[in-house]
Every structure is written in structure tokens, then in C-alpha cells.
Amino acid sequence: MKKIYLCVFVIILIILIILAVAYTNKNQINEEDKFEIVTSFYPLYIMTLNITDGIENVSVSNMTNNNVGCLHNYTLQTSDLKTLSKADLFIMNGLGIEMFTDKIEEEYPNLEIIDTSTVQLDLIKDSEGLNGHVWNDVDNYIEQVEAILNSLCAENPENTEKYTANAENYMQKLHLLKQNSYIAKEGTxxxxxxxxxxxxxxxxxxxxxxxxxxxxxxxxxxxxxxxxxxxxxxxxxxxxxxxxxxxxxxxxxxxxxxxxxxxxxxxxxxxxxxxxxxxxxxxxxxxxxxxxxx
Ligand SMILES: [Zn+2]
The missing domain is CATH 3.40.50.1980 (Nitrogenase molybdenum iron protein domain)
Structure with a gap:
């Protein structure tokens, strides 16, 4: 009699395990079905992370290693091209920070490339020409976030509502940051x-x-x-x-x-x-x- 109980218990356990696995698979979004966004480097990655926060069918990766720093003089690596091979969208700063985009266009002519510097930004000219490090001006940063939001909504419209809500939330924080910004005494x-x-x-x-x-x-x-x-x-x-x-x-x-x-x-x-x-x-x-x- 004990054996029958044991058999029934084992059968129920197996059924429960099968159901649990099936349920997990159903709720897991296939990696290949995700909308894949790749950013060129750190500041663009942080902007995009905020706009895509909590959206399950979207993935964001940064093409360059975080400790690379600025991409001036950066040479595109084989691993970078591999990262881009799965991308639906490539987001970059522009203004000469990414000097390697020709190579990306040549390799992936169908890849959508978003240059976040094509919006209205306050630009600084220095002895070497236009300074490309625009994101360290909070107003520029906000414009770049908006440029990313607009391109995401255009390229992946099914998530428009979520992208917009996330971006609004982030912009509120950025406006608060700007309000509390340090302001120098004139002439310092x-x-x-x-x-x-x-x-x-x-x-x-x-x-x-x-x-x-x-x-x-x-x-x-x-x-x-x-x-x-x-x-x-x-x-x-x-x-x-x-x-x-x-x-x-x-x-x-x-x-x-x-x-x-x-x-x-x-x-x-x-x-x-x-x-x-x-x-x-x-x-x-x-x-x-x-x-x-x-
Ligand atoms: Zn630089």
C-alpha cells in the first residue's frame, strides 16, 4: 500500500514540475523576439537605460566597454561588430565623437542609426572646432533623451506608451537636477x-x-x-x-x-x-x- 502512495506522489510531483516549466517558458520572452538597441558608449547607454526601464521585450547593450571612456581615437573591434550584428537600432552621440560610423554603415547598410546631436543643442566651439561632449550640459542631455525617445517610438511603436512614460519620469528628475544645479558667481x-x-x-x-x-x-x-x-x-x-x-x-x-x-x-x-x-x-x-x- 505504501508503494502505491509513493507512486501517486511521484506522478503528482512530475506533473507539477512539467506545469511549472511550461508556465515559465510561456512567460519568458524569446531573446530573438526582443527589440535590440545598441548604444555607442556610456552616456548614451544611461539615457537609453532610463527610457527602456522595465520593458520586457526590449534589450539594451553598450557596444564599447564601460572603461573605454571617450571614443575619440577609438578603433572599432571585431567584438563591436558582433554586438551590432543583432541590433535593430544603433544610438550614437554624433559631433565627431564616433569616428567609425562609416565602417558600421558599410558592414550593416540596413541598420537604423540614430545621431542624437541632430536636434537643437547649445554647442561650444573650441580651438579644435565643435566640442562634441554635449551631454554634460543638462539641457543638451534632455534634448538627447528626447531624440532617443522619438526614434524609439518611431522604430518600435508597440512600446510607445511605455517609452513615453519612462522618458517623462526621467525628464522630471533631470529638470529637478537642473533646478538644483550649482550656479557660479559671475566672472569666476x-x-x-x-x-x-x-x-x-x-x-x-x-x-x-x-x-x-x-x-x-x-x-x-x-x-x-x-x-x-x-x-x-x-x-x-x-x-x-x-x-x-x-x-x-x-x-x-x-x-x-x-x-x-x-x-x-x-x-x-x-x-x-x-x-x-x-x-x-x-x-x-x-x-x-x-x-x-x-
Ligand atoms: Zn572626447
């Missing part, structure tokens, strides 16, 4: 040793002497360096800013010669991979600016 001048900080400094109302380094601190000639040092001595400079991943060499030479202190800011070229990362790093930037300039 600083030194910037990384062109990716230009939009941030400009956005908070700072005047700045820019040491153009193309993200390579060692690239500065001694002639240019002494020019900068003279300018720093002439003007009442409050601080020298470098990006968090920068080599400090050039900044230290200027600091030693002038007695002005060095501070690190975050240009959002790399960072944490969570959806609040941009808001958190900008809040931190505003706190640093406040601490060292007031």
Missing part, C-alpha cells in the same frame, strides 16, 4: 584640463581657460604650458579642473607654478551602470564646484 574663472568638461563648466556659468589635451595630458607642449601658466598668474583663477580619469601631470605643473589647487570632476565618460548614474555624478560635480569655489 577656472582652468579646465579636459575639453569634455567644457559643457559642464559653461552650464554653471563659469569662465574658463581651456588646456586642450584631446584626453591626453602628456600631449601639451612646453610652449603652450608656459602660456597657460602666464595666463593663470595674470587672472584671478580659483581652481584647476581635471576629469576623474585624467593623468594629473599637466595640471600639477600648472598648480606648482601658480599655487592654484586641482579638483576632479566627472565628465560622464564612464561610471556606474545604473539608471541614476548621470544624476548622481552631476549632483556630485555641483557639490565639488560649490565646495571649491565658495
Amino acid at each position: 574663472t577656472v582652468v579646465s584640463c579636459n575639453e569634455s568638461l567644457a559643457y559642464l563648466l559653461n552650464d554653471v556659468g563659469l569662465d574658463f581657460i581651456e588646456v586642450y589635451t584631446d584626453h591626453e595630458q602628456s600631449a601639451l607642449s612646453s610652449e603652450n604650458l608656459s602660456k597657460v601658466i602666464d595666463e593663470v598668474k595674470e587672472k584671478n583663477i580659483k581652481a584647476i579642473f581635471i576629469e576623474k580619469n585624467d593623468d594629473r601631470k599637466t595640471a600639477e605643473i600648472i598648480a606648482n607654478e601658480t599655487g592654484v589647487q586641482i579638483y576632479e570632476l566627472d565628465a560622464n565618460l564612464s561610471g556606474e551602470l545604473n539608471k541614476d548614474a548621470f544624476i548622481n555624478s552631476m549632483t556630485n560635480n555641483y557639490n565639488i564646484l560649490k565646495d571649491c569655489l565658495e
Whole structure:
């Protein structure tokens, strides 16, 4: 009799397991059915992460490794092309940050490419032309989020409502960030040793002497360096800013010669991979600016 009970128990258990597996499969969206979005690098990834938050039939991946930083001088890797092979949409910053798009177009002529810089942005020109690091101005960042939202709604209309709700929620937070932004006293001048900080400094109302380094601190000639040092001595400079991943060499030479202190800011070229990362790093930037300039 005991054996019969055991048999019945085992049969019921097997049926339950089969039902559970069937239910799980039904609720799991096949990876191949997902709308696949690939972003070129970090700031675009964070924007897109917010707009697609919680939408199950959409996947977002970042083409480049998070620690790559800015894509100036970046060479497209075989693994990047492999990531793009499954993409339905490629989202990029534009303005010369991604110099490799010709190769992507050649390899995947049917891939939809979204250039987020084609909307109305406040642009800064420096000694080398248009500065492409636009996302560090919060208004520009909001415009880029809107550009991504519009292209997602156009290319994947079934999720329009969800994309729109997510974007509205994110924009509210971004407007709040802008409202609470640090604002510099008029006429405050600083030194910037990384062109990716230009939009941030400009956005908070700072005047700045820019040491153009193309993200390579060692690239500065001694002639240019002494020019900068003279300018720093002439003007009442409050601080020298470098990006968090920068080599400090050039900044230290200027600091030693002038007695002005060095501070690190975050240009959002790399960072944490969570959806609040941009808001958190900008809040931190505003706190640093406040601490060292007031
Ligand atoms: Zn750059």
C-alpha cells in the first residue's frame, strides 16, 4: 500500500514540475523576439537605460566597454561588430565623437542609426572646432533623451506608451537636477584640463581657460604650458579642473607654478551602470564646484 502512495506522489510531483516549466517558458520572452538597441558608449547607454526601464521585450547593450571612456581615437573591434550584428537600432552621440560610423554603415547598410546631436543643442566651439561632449550640459542631455525617445517610438511603436512614460519620469528628475544645479558667481574663472568638461563648466556659468589635451595630458607642449601658466598668474583663477580619469601631470605643473589647487570632476565618460548614474555624478560635480569655489 505504501508503494502505491509513493507512486501517486511521484506522478503528482512530475506533473507539477512539467506545469511549472511550461508556465515559465510561456512567460519568458524569446531573446530573438526582443527589440535590440545598441548604444555607442556610456552616456548614451544611461539615457537609453532610463527610457527602456522595465520593458520586457526590449534589450539594451553598450557596444564599447564601460572603461573605454571617450571614443575619440577609438578603433572599432571585431567584438563591436558582433554586438551590432543583432541590433535593430544603433544610438550614437554624433559631433565627431564616433569616428567609425562609416565602417558600421558599410558592414550593416540596413541598420537604423540614430545621431542624437541632430536636434537643437547649445554647442561650444573650441580651438579644435565643435566640442562634441554635449551631454554634460543638462539641457543638451534632455534634448538627447528626447531624440532617443522619438526614434524609439518611431522604430518600435508597440512600446510607445511605455517609452513615453519612462522618458517623462526621467525628464522630471533631470529638470529637478537642473533646478538644483550649482550656479557660479559671475566672472569666476577656472582652468579646465579636459575639453569634455567644457559643457559642464559653461552650464554653471563659469569662465574658463581651456588646456586642450584631446584626453591626453602628456600631449601639451612646453610652449603652450608656459602660456597657460602666464595666463593663470595674470587672472584671478580659483581652481584647476581635471576629469576623474585624467593623468594629473599637466595640471600639477600648472598648480606648482601658480599655487592654484586641482579638483576632479566627472565628465560622464564612464561610471556606474545604473539608471541614476548621470544624476548622481552631476549632483556630485555641483557639490565639488560649490565646495571649491565658495
Ligand atoms: Zn572626447
